[in-house]
Amino acid sequence: MNKKGDKGETMKREETDVLIVGLGPVGAALGVYLGRMGVKAIAIERDHEVYPMPRAAHLDHETMRLLHLAGGAEAVAQASQPLSAYEFRNAAGELLTGFAARGALAPTGWPWTSMFHQPTLEHALRARLAALPSVSVRLGHALKSYRVEGEGVIAEVETPEGMKEISARFLVGCDGGNSTVRRGAGIAFDDMGFDEPWLVIDAVLAGGIARISTVGLQYCDPARPVTSMPMAPGRHRFEFMLLPHEKPEEVVSDAAIAGMIAPYHDPAQFEIERRAVYRFHALIAKAWRKGPVVLAGDAAHQMPPFLGQGLCSGTRDAANLAWKIEAVLRGRAGDALLDSYQAEREPHVRMITDMAVSLGRIVCTQDAGAAQARDAGMLAVPEGERVRGIMILEGLKAGVLPGGGMVAPDAQFRGARLDDAAGYAPILITREESDASRTFAASGGFAVVLSALDSGAEGFTALMNGAPALLVRPDRYVFGAGEAAALLAAWEAYLAGGGVAANIAAA
Numbered sequence: 432m433n434k435k436g437d438k439g440e441t442m443k444r445e446e447t448d449v450l451i452v453g454l455g456p457v458g459a460a461l462g463v464y465l466g467r468m469g470v471k472a473i474a475i476e477r478d479h480e481v482y483p484m485p486r487a488a489h490l491d492h493e494t495m496r497l498l499h500l501a502g503g504a505e506a507v508a509q510a511s512q513p514l515s516a517y518e519f520r521n522a523a524g525e526l527l528t529g530f531a532a533r534g535a536l537a538p539t540g541w542p543w544t545s546m547f548h549q550p551t552l553e554h555a556l557r558a559r560l561a562a563l564p565s566v567s568v569r570l571g572h573a574l575k576s577y578r579v580e581g582e583g584v585i586a587e588v589e590t591p592e593g594m595k596e597i598s599a600r601f602l603v604g605c606d607g608g609n610s611t612v613r614r615g616a617g618i619a620f621d622d623m624g625f626d627e628p629w630l631v632i633d634a635v636l637a638g639g640i641a642r643i644s645t646v647g648l649q650y651c652d653p654a655r656p657v658t659s660m661p662m663a664p665g666r667h668r669f670e671f672m673l674l675p676h677e678k679p680e681e682v683v684s685d686a687a688i689a690g691m692i693a694p695y696h697d698p699a700q701f702e703i704e705r706r707a708v709y710r711f712h713a714l715i716a717k718a719w720r721k722g723p724v725v726l727a728g729d730a731a732h733q734m735p736p737f738l739g740q741g742l743c744s745g746t747r748d749a750a751n752l753a754w755k756i757e758a759v760l761r762g763r764a765g766d767a768l769l770d771s772y773q774a775e776r777e778p779h780v781r782m783i784t785d786m787a788v789s790l791g792r793i794v795c796t797q798d799a800g801a802a803q804a805r806d807a808g809m810l811a812v813p814e815g816e817r818v819r820g821i822m823i824l825e826g827l828k829a830g831v832l833p834g835g836g837m838v839a840p841d842a843q844f845r846g847a848r849l850d851d852a853a854g855y856a857p858i859l860i861t862r863e864e865s866d867a868s869r870t871f872a873a874s875g876g877f878a879v880v881l882s883a884l885d886s887g888a889e890g891f892t893a894l895m896n897g898a899p900a901l902l903v904r905p906d907r908y909v910f911g912a913g914e915a916a917a918l919l920a921a922w923e924a925y926l927a928g929g930g931v932a933a934n935i936a937a938a
């Protein structure tokens with residue numbers, strides 16, 4: 432379709448169901464989920480290459496599982512390592528607080544922590560996306576503006592061939608912290624009051640060594656707070672807080688960096704690969720959706736990196752959103768289903784951001800007196816009680832959820848992961864096969880009986896708590912346990928909009 436622009440020139444217009452703006456990890460994961468369900472989508476990205484600056488270094492087990500469903504986890508797993516502990520130490524080296532490793536694998540079947548290299552993930556996601564016929568990727572395409580028209584959106588996009596319009600039923604802004612989509616919708620951030628400047632360094636370890644430590648460290652030294660983290664094997668991350676008088680251009684030189692590394696390690700051990708000064712923020716968009724416009728990832732929220740959860744949270748957004756958009760596009764659900772997106776995701780993000788800010792305040796103390804008081808308070812706790820196991824995040828509290836809300840475990844099925852067999856789809860686990868499970872399987876769900884699992888059935892039976900069936904959502908949160916036909920009827924009713932509003936209001 433063509434239309435005359437203001438100056439009389441003809442502007443090409445293309446139509447799609449979903450326009451994804453931004454092909455960072457969140458946009459790419461969303462594209463894969465939509466593509467796996469055959470949803471017609473266009474993903475535009477203004478740059479031609481994956482973002483070159485240092486960013487995420489840690490993924491939790493839930494995120495690895497969701498990224499596996501998006502085709503990104505294998506490449507990460509081949510080039511990542513777990514943390515044995517994450518410690519916060521004072522200037523004297525005393526342990527203030529910390530998290531100790533749990534067993535090797537979480538119930539999702541993935542390591543509790545994976546220290547990785549973000550570009551590896553982004554290349555893998557883009558490769559998977561390229562293989563999905565219903566999603567078209569356009570690099571070098573930048574969203575300039577958009578307008579809501581009727582039930583959808585018309586976007587103006589700058590392309591290498593000139594300006595172009597794309598009309599879509601949904602516009603999803605995965606366009607990062609400075610989101611054009613968010614600004615276009617007039618959505619403000621709720622600022623949780625954290626704004627600290629840090630220099631972030633990614634280094635390759637000299638001499639081909641894989642790691643200098645398996646422990647992630649926060650040196651809570653008021654003279655200069657410092658983060659030191661293993662990343663993918665052969666790589667290391669340093670972060671240095673800027674002092675009040677320092678300017679970004681003063682701290683990025685090789686000499687300045689070597690001077691900051693020297694109190695901890697021999698700078699010759701590190702070949703600096705990437706460096707950037709960031710302001711660490713804690714911001715949450717006041718609305719995550721306005722009609723056909725939806726925000727995900729950093730466009731919707733940003734948190735300081737002290738828990739390594741920004742990208743993890745964005746991945747959860749993508750996994751939460753894709754099946755809801757598909758249900759609306761296919762007419763199985765009304766728009767009201769999308770109201771559950773922010774209702775489910777925002778409390779989760781807020782809880783994690785609160786924790787990241789609390790840890791950030793411990794680390795970022797630059798006042799010597801305040802640091803002394805902090806140390807005295809934290810060291811008064813017996814040493815054995817200062818260390819917790821690596822965090823297990825809470826589940827969902829309200830939304831498309833008659834019960835459940837916890838993250839489902841995975842199991843082994845026919846020699847592989849059950850997740851592999853099921854894909855990005857709802858899973859019905861039953862004690863017996865039934866008409867209900869056969870109908871469910873015929874309509875795009877994945878049905879399995881407990882006895883068919885090679886191992887891992889006990890994780891599901893515990894959640895079933897004596898009930899004959901368990902329904903798990905495509906994003907791997909448990910929908911509920913009960914009798915199979917009743918569960919499936921409740922699932923359809925929730926998709927159709929029943930229960931969601933009341934459930935959210937009651938929470």
Ligand SMILES: Cc1cc2nc3c(=O)[nH]c(=O)nc-3n(C[C@H](O)[C@H](O)[C@H](O)COP(=O)(O)OP(=O)(O)OC[C@H]3O[C@@H](n4cnc5c(N)ncnc54)[C@H](O)[C@@H]3O)c2cc1C
Pocket residue numbers: 452453454455456457458475476477478482485486487488489490572573574575605606607608610611631709727728729730736738739740741742743744745
């Ligand atoms: C120092 C640091 C450490 C971090 N550590 C961790 C960690 O350990 N674990 C973790 O989970 N998270 C961490 N994070 C956060 C994580 O990196 C981000 O949350 C994640 O990259 C956000 O992904 P995204 O896809 O939402 O946005 P981005 O990765 O920012 O992608 C947005 C994309 O949109 C494109 N774009 C923007 N505007 C337009 C437009 N108008 N048109 C077209 N395209 C556009 C951009 O070019 C970009 O490619 C860290 C971040 C930093 C800075």
